[in-house]
Amino acid sequence: DTAVSQTPKYLVTQMGNDKSIKCEQNLGHDTMYWYKQDSKKFLKIMFSYNNKELIINETVPNRFSPKSPDKAHLNLHINSLELGDSAVYFCASTGRDTKGYTFGSGTRLTVV
Amino acid sequence: QKEVEQNSGPLSVPEGAIASLNCTYSDRGSQSFFWYRQYSGKSPELIMSIYSNGDKEDGRFTAQLNKASQYVSLLIRDSQPSDSATYLCAVNADYGQNFVFGPGTRLSVLP
Numbered sequence: 001d002t003a004v005s006q007t008p009k010y011l012v013t014q015m016g017n018d019k020s021i022k023c024e025q026n027l028g029h030d031t032m033y034w035y036k037q038d039s040k041k042f043l044k045i046m047f048s049y050n051n052k053e054l055i056i057n058e059t060v061p062n063r064f065s066p067k068s069p070d071k072a073h074l075n076l077h078i079n080s081l082e083l084g085d086s087a088v089y090f091c092a093s094t095g096r097d098t099k100g101y102t103f104g105s106g107t108r109l110t111v112v
Numbered sequence: 113q114k115e116v117e118q119n120s121g122p123l124s125v126p127e128g129a130i131a132s133l134n135c136t137y138s139d140r141g142s143q144s145f146f147w148y149r150q151y152s153g154k155s156p157e158l159i160m161s162i163y164s165n166g167d168k169e170d171g172r173f174t175a176q177l178n179k180a181s182q183y184v185s186l187l188i189r190d191s192q193p194s195d196s197a198t199y200l201c202a203v204n205a206d207y208g209q210n211f212v213f214g215p216g217t218r219l220s221v222l223p
Contacts, residue, residue, distance in 0.1 A: 033210070040120075041198055043156070043213040055210070090155055100146045100202070101211070103155040 003027050006091050006104035013081055014112055021076045021107045023091030032074035033092045033101065034066060043090070049074055081111045116203050116214035124220045131188040133217050135201030138182070144204040145177055145184045146211065151197045160186060191221040 004025045013019055025032060034046040047066045048055045054066065063079045078085060088108050092101035115138040125131045133147075144163055148156035162168045162175040162184065174187040184203075188195055201214040 035213075041150070041200075041216045041218075043200065043216075045210060045212070048210050099161045100148070100158040101156075103157070106155050 004091055004093055004102050004104040006089075006107050008107060009105065010108050010110075012110045012112060015081055015083060017081050018077070018079045019081060019109075020078070021089055021091075021109075023074050023076070023104055025072055025091075025093040025102070025104075027093060027095065027098075027102060029093035029095040029098065029102070030071065031094050032068070033094075034074065034076050035090045035092060035103075037088045037090060037106075039087070046076075046089075047074075078109075081109075083111050085109060086111045116201055116212050118199075118201050118214035118217045120215055121218040122220050123217055124222055125191050127191060127193060127221055127223050129191050129221075131191045131195065131219055131221070133186040133188075133199050133201075133219065135184045135186075135203075135214055136182055137184070137201075137203045137212075139203065139212075140179075140182060142179075142182075142203045144211075145175070146202040147173075147175060147184075147186045148200040148202060148213075149197045150200060150216070156200055188219075191219075193221045193223050195219060196221050 007022045031050040033048045037043045046060045065077045067075045088106045090106050091104040147160040150156040160175040162177045168175045172189045176185045198216040198218045200216045202211040
């Protein structure tokens with residue numbers, strides 16, 4: 001079983017559309033994250049979330065919103081997509097007793 | 113703003129040589145340091161973690177940490193073509209388990 005799974009793997013959409021990316025982890029971790037990796041491979045944190053607290057990177061446009069129906073899921077919803085949103089989005093999770101992150105396989109978003 | 117810096121590379125080394133990857137960080141209070149390897153088109157995978165000053169060895173990999181100089185490095189001995197990847201340095205920020213990543217160094221091991 002995949003530890004951190006993301007869907008879809010690829011997403012091509014037009015400017016102005018609204019889209020969602022889903023993430024699920026079966027590791028029992030209590031904190032999940034969304035990272036954006038641009039064309040230069042720079043990984044930047046967008047959100048971190050556990051049961052109690054959502055921390056938002058202040059540079060993230062409010063068109064991006066995380067939604068967590070439960071501890072094992074953290075979805076990313078994006079409104080009014082722009083060309084600059086094209087990137088690979090990684091979901092990750094970590095637990096209190098784990099080292100580092102476990103990453104999902106990534107979602108390559110292309111806005112045309 | 114917490115920053116983590118790495119040389120972007122590419123760093124090219126011949127097969128069998130030692131590859132040395134460097135990382136500096138700005139937050140003197142950082143406590144946890146990680147190296148991730150990312151193959152093209154794949155997700156980052158954790159290869160080393162280090163928390164205390166000095167060296168930590170795991171197989172062909174050695175992580176070195178010097179908190180006074182705010183410097184962490186990764187040495188890869190007997191480099192193999194399969195080590196060709198981007199290596200990301202990650203340092204914990206001061207707000208729990210969140211990490212700041214460096215821009216990565218692209219390593220190319222030439223057969």
